Amino acid sequence: MIEVKSLAKTYGKKQNVFTALDDVSFTIPDGASVAIVGKSGSGKSTLMHAMSGLDRPQTGEVIIDGEDILQLKAKEVDRFRATKMSFIFQSFFVQANETCYDNVSLPLEIAGVPKKERRAKVQKALEAVELADKIKSKARNLSGGQKQRLAIARAIVNEPTILFADEPTGNLDSSTGEIIEDLLFDYNKKNGTTLIVVTHDPDLAKKCDMQLFIKDGKIALATEHHEKRPTVKKIPVGGRRVQA
Amino acid sequence: MKRRDIIRRAGRSLRQAKARTLLTSLAIAVGAFTLTLSIAAGEGSRQYADKLVGSNVNPRALFIVKDNALFDGGPGQSGLREYDPDVATNQGGVALKQLTQADIDKLTARDDIEDVQPIYQLTIDYLTIEGSDKKFVSEVARYDSSIRNESAAGDLPPLGTDLDTQDVVMPESFAEALVKAGVATSVQDVLGKKVTLTVAKPASQPTDEQLQQALASGSAAALQRLTRGETKEVTFTVSAITKQSSTALMAGTAMQLSSEQAKSIADYTTQGTSQYQKYTSATALAKEGKEPEAVKQALSDAGYPAQTAKDLQNLLFTIVNILQGIVAGFGVLALFASVFGIINTQYISVLERTQQIGLMKALGMRSRDVAKLFRYEAAWIGFLGGAIGAGLAWAIGTLLNPWVTEQLSLGEGNAILVFQPLPIAALILALVVIAVVAGFFPARKAAKLDPIEALRTE
Numbered sequence: 001m002i003e004v005k006s007l008a009k010t011y012g013k014k015q016n017v018f019t020a021l022d023d024v025s026f027t028i029p030d031g032a033s034v035a036i037v038g039k040s041g042s043g044k045s046t047l048m049h050a051m052s053g054l055d056r057p058q059t060g061e062v063i064i065d066g067e068d069i070l071q072l073k074a075k076e077v078d079r080f081r082a083t084k085m086s087f088i089f090q091s092f093f094v095q096a097n098e099t100c101y102d103n104v105s106l107p108l109e110i111a112g113v114p115k116k117e118r119r120a121k122v123q124k125a126l127e128a129v130e131l132a133d134k135i136k137s138k139a140r141n142l143s144g145g146q147k148q149r150l151a152i153a154r155a156i157v158n159e160p161t162i163l164f165a166d167e168p169t170g171n172l173d174s175s176t177g178e179i180i181e182d183l184l185f186d187y188n189k190k191n192g193t194t195l196i197v198v199t200h201d202p203d204l205a206k207k208c209d210m211q212l213f214i215k216d217g218k219i220a221l222a223t224e225h226h227e228k229r230p231t232v233k234k235i236p237v238g239g240r241r242v243q244a
Numbered sequence: 245m246k247r248r249d250i251i252r253r254a255g256r257s258l259r260q261a262k263a264r265t266l267l268t269s270l271a272i273a274v275g276a277f278t279l280t281l282s283i284a285a286g287e288g289s290r291q292y293a294d295k296l297v298g299s300n301v302n303p304r305a306l307f308i309v310k311d312n313a314l315f316d317g318g319p320g321q322s323g324l325r326e327y328d329p330d331v332a333t334n335q336g337g338v339a340l341k342q343l344t345q346a347d348i349d350k351l352t353a354r355d356d357i358e359d360v361q362p363i364y365q366l367t368i369d370y371l372t373i374e375g376s377d378k379k380f381v382s383e384v385a386r387y388d389s390s391i392r393n394e395s396a397a398g399d400l401p402p403l404g405t406d407l408d409t410q411d412v413v414m415p416e417s418f419a420e421a422l423v424k425a426g427v428a429t430s431v432q433d434v435l436g437k438k439v440t441l442t443v444a445k446p447a448s449q450p451t452d453e454q455l456q457q458a459l460a461s462g463s464a465a466a467l468q469r470l471t472r473g474e475t476k477e478v479t480f481t482v483s484a485i486t487k488q489s490s491t492a493l494m495a496g497t498a499m500q501l502s503s504e505q506a507k508s509i510a511d512y513t514t515q516g517t518s519q520y521q522k523y524t525s526a527t528a529l530a531k532e533g534k535e536p537e538a539v540k541q542a543l544s545d546a547g548y549p550a551q552t553a554k555d556l557q558n559l560l561f562t563i564v565n566i567l568q569g570i571v572a573g574f575g576v577l578a579l580f581a582s583v584f585g586i587i588n589t590q591y592i593s594v595l596e597r598t599q600q601i602g603l604m605k606a607l608g609m610r611s612r613d614v615a616k617l618f619r620y621e622a623a624w625i626g627f628l629g630g631a632i633g634a635g636l637a638w639a640i641g642t643l644l645n646p647w648v649t650e651q652l653s654l655g656e657g658n659a660i661l662v663f664q665p666l667p668i669a670a671l672i673l674a675l676v677v678i679a680v681v682a683g684f685f686p687a688r689k690a691a692k693l694d695p696i697e698a699l700r701t702e
Contacts, residue, residue, distance in 0.1 A: 049696050054606060075610060082608025089699065093603045097260040109249040110609045 002028040002051065002162070002194065007060030009046055009217075020046040021057060022217040028210065030161075031192035033185060035205035038214035047214065048164055048198050052085055053077040064162070082111040086155035088184075090167035092147040096140035100131060100150055103139055107158045125157035126150075129183060145176035152183055162194045163187070169204060181207060245613040254620035258628075261593070268589040269629035271582035272675055276633025278575030279671055281661065284641055286568035288662040292654065293560040301553040302390040304530040306357060306540060311341035311524075312549040343548075345521040351528060351548065356539045358531050361386065361503055362523035364510035367443075369475065371499070374438035376427040384441065385498035386506040387413055390529065398435045398484030407502040412439050412480035414499050419485050437482050439499070443509050444475045446517050476512060478505065579675070582629065583682040586622055590686030594618065594693075601690050602698025611691040618687035619680050626679025630672035638663050 009021040020043045028034050038044040049055035051062050053069045061068045069080055086107060094103050104122045113121070126132045129149035134142065139150060148168065155163055165184060169177030185207060188195040197208060205211050213221040258265040343351075343362060351360045366384040373380070387407045393400050396416045401407060419434040428434045458466040480501060501509075514520040530539040536552040543550040594601070601614055641661040648660050 052606075054695050078605075078608045078610045080608070081606065085608075087606050089603075093599055093699070095600060098256070102256070106604070107607045109253070110245050110604065110607050110613075112246055115249075 001030055001063075001065070003061070003063040004028075004047075004051065005061040005063070007047070007050055007057050007062070009043075009050060009055065009057035019217045021050065021060075024060070024214075024217070024219055026212060026219065026222060028194060028196070031188070031194055032210055033188045033195040033208040034197065034210045034212065035208035036196065036198045036212050036214060037200065037202065037205045039200060042214045043217040044198050044214045045166065046217075048166060048196065051196070052087070052162075052164055053080060082107065083158065084160055085162045085164065086158065086160040088148070088151050088155050088163070088165040088168045090170040092144075092151045092171070094139040094142075094147050094150050094154070097138065099136055099138055100126060100134045100142075100153075101136065103150055104154045104157050107154060111158055113158070121157050122153075125153040128156060128187070129153045144172055145179060148172060148176075148180050149183065152180070152187075156187055156191075156193075159191070160193060162196065165195065165197045167199055167201075168197065169201065170199075177204075245609060245616075247616075250613060250616050251620050254617055255624055257593075257597075257617075258621055258624050264589060264593075265625060265628065268582075268585050269625045269632060271585040272579065272626060272629025272679065273633035273636065275575050275577075275579030275582055276630045276671065276675055277637045278578055278633075279572055280634040280637035280663070280668055281641060282568050282571035282575055283667050283671065284637065284661040284663045285571065286564060287664060287667070288660040289564040289568070290561060291662055292658055292660065293557060293564060295658065297553060297557045297560065299391075301556060302529060303553045304532075304534075304536055305390050305553050306528045306530055306536060306543070306550045307525060307552075307556075308343070308351065308360075308528055308543060308548050308550045309525045310343045310347065310548065340524060342522040342524055343526055347548070348523070348526060351526065351543075356531055356534050356542060357528040359390075360526055360528040362507075362526040364506045364523065365514070365519070366506060366509055367513055368509075369442045369444050371439055371441045373422060373427045373434075374440075376425075378425060378427060380425075382418065383498040384506075384509070385500050386503050387500040388527070390527070394487040396485045396487040397432050398482070400484045400486070406504075407483065407500070409502045409504050410480055411483035412499055412501045413484045413486055414439075414482060415486050415497060417497070418499065431485060435482055435485060438479055439482060440477050440479045441499075441509070442475055442477050443513050445512055445515055478509065480505075579678060583678060586625055586679055586682040587685060589625070590618060590622055590683050591689065593621070594686050594690045597690075598693065598698045601693050602695040605693070605695035606699060614693075615687040615691035618690045619683050622679045622683025622687070623676045625683075626676040627672060629679070630675035634668045634672060638668070 004027070005025050007021050007024040008019075011018045011020055022043075024047060036044045036047055046055060050057045050060075050070075053062070053072070056070060060070070062070050064080075064084070069077055072080065095106075101122055104125055105118050108118045108121060123132065123135070126135055129152050131142075131146060131149055131153060134146070134150075139147065142150060148171075155165075163184070168184060169180050172180060181204060184195060184197070187193060195208070197204060199205055209224060211221070211223045212219055213223075348360060348362055351357065364386055366386075368381070368384055370379040370381050372378065389401065389404050389406050393413075397419075398413075400413065407413060414434070416431065419428070419431040422428045422434055423430060428437065455467075486500075511521065514522075530536040530552075536554070540550045540552050540555075604614060604617075605611070641663060645659045645661050648654075649658055652660065654660065
């Protein structure tokens with residue numbers, strides 16, 4: 001379970017102060033898929049960074065499995081990210097000069113997984129994204145969709161409990177994007193990994209169990225929406241009720 | 245992250261920027277090349293000097309003086325001082341305490357040294373060679389039986405044995421000069437020829453009585469004879485001609501004769517002067533089983549400063565060290581320049597790989613490990629540069645060695661560049677350390693990079 005409690009983050013000083021996050025609170029149950037939806041500059045990326053411990057908000061708590069990661073030391077936050085979280089980015093960030101194997105093996109190396117165990121894990125992750133035959137290819141030789149699949153393999157290789165995806169389909173055409181979405185949601189359902197998608201695409205957001213609409217650093221709307229159960233249900237957010 | 249994985253990733257990053265890596269390491273390679281050559285030249289020179297001293301000087305040999313100024317290179321005592329009959333005043337007012345016959349006797353009586361031989365100041369008027377009336381001058385010295393001489397013709401006595409009293413040995417260059425002068429037909433021809441040395445006794449102060457007698461005789465010749473001093477002729481046979489050996493330290497520019505003859509000539513030429521039986525220095529051998537260094541100390545304590553064969557070696561080594569230091573200085577300068585090359589390259593590398601660094605940090609890589617990654621990259625560059633430079637120096641040095649040996653006429657089997665794995669390994673290690681130090685700031689920049697900034701797209 002991820003509990004976010006009255007998170008606030010401002011940039012700049014005095015007259016130039018900019019509020020990126022303003023008293024944000026919500027709770028995400030384990031294994032849920034959540035969309036953080038908002039326009040550019042709405043604070044959705046800042047929220048993701050705060051939740052993953054990359055950014056340090058001025059106030060608030062991010063409690064993951066009972067531990068406030070904002071109180072942890074840098075070393076422990078790094079450990080947390082290395083073992084429990086992973087990321088998928090809009091621009092993939094795969095290392096073009098490296099082979100698929102080396103790309104996927106990076107999180108394992110960072111987490112200190114012994115070399116013997118890495119091979120099987122990398123193989124399994126690449127199989128999951130149907131890139132097993134490209135294991136020795138350089139990442140630069142892959143198409144955009146393949147690169148993002150490689151990024152997914154890299155994200156799931158260490159079996160994280162939370163998977164952050166920042167505009168995962170933003171750089172892809174719609175059909176390729178769908179393949180990526182399917183991969184992510186399949187993984188989310190099969191493995192019970194919490195999936196947090198940051199997007200401005202309402203169609204992608206709809207596919208998630210839960211949507212958090214961010215505007216000007218505040219949660220404007222929180223909905224729980226299941227495809228199977230297409231009723232929109234109001235859920236409590238940050239201590240106040242938000243109308244759906 | 246495991247160290248091995250960091251090192252592997254560092255190596256891979258460098259392979260991906262081959263040209264840049266190679267060029268940066270070439271800068272270090274220049275320094276490594278120079279330093280390797282300087283190390284090799286130093287080692288080669290030391291080995292050569294060792295060989296020189298070893299084949300020229302008996303390791304037990306001691307060089308004894310009375311005045312320490314000779315060793316210190318100091319000017320001795322100068323200024324106004326009390327007259328001491330044992331002090332010789334050289335030109336320029338430099339005074340040196342000298343060994344007297346009593347000192348020599350005292351030294352001979354010691355039980356830790358043997359074969360005490362004063363260095364005689366031998367001066368001759370001229371010498372003549374059998375079969376010619378041409379007159380020649382040359383230096384004359386006592387034959388040193390403690391050094392190995394090579395014979396070009398004739399037989400030399402075995403090491404440690406003195407020449408026969410009627411024999412004389414001359415260097416090959418003398419024989420060649422005689423051939424040129426038409427005195428002999430060949431170097432071989434000089435062998436066995438008689439050499440006559442003419443030595444002069446200094447004029448003694450004639451007594452009043454002698455002067456009166458000479459005046460009374462009324463002849464100018466009688467008066468001249470009185471003041472000119474007498475001369476004497478000593479004849480020897482050339483028993484051997486010494487070869488100019490490539491490892492011979494003394495260039496052998498003297499006519500050499502036995503100790504006994506040397507003493508008699510020295511005594512004759514100084515008789516009646518203040519220099520009679522006075523010597524600036526003497527040689528001796530530490531007795532078998534005695535440590536020359538300990539004997540040297542004992543002699544110094546007894547008022548006879550001495551130097552051992554090792555001191556002579558050290559003197560040569562000092563010269564070698566200075567020369568080596570100069571060459572090494574250039575190498576260090578080149579390295580200094582290459583340090584900035586590494587810093588520059590690594591800074592660019594950090595900028596280029598901002599996203600990669602951001603990603604690694606987002607994936608939970610610790611800042612320390614990011615810094616390590618870049619430091620190891622620098623270390624690889626240092627290693628590569630060191631290996632290239634040292635390898636090139638080794639290869640080129642080995643190829644050039646025979647030519648250098650020939651050019652400097654060092655003699656067969658001597659090499660001026662001696663490459664040893666251990667100092668070169670140490671050099672490469674030092675370069676790795678220097679490269680890591682150079683990579684410190686870029687590595688810190690990488691470690692401090694904010695992953696959010698780094699991952700901000702477009």
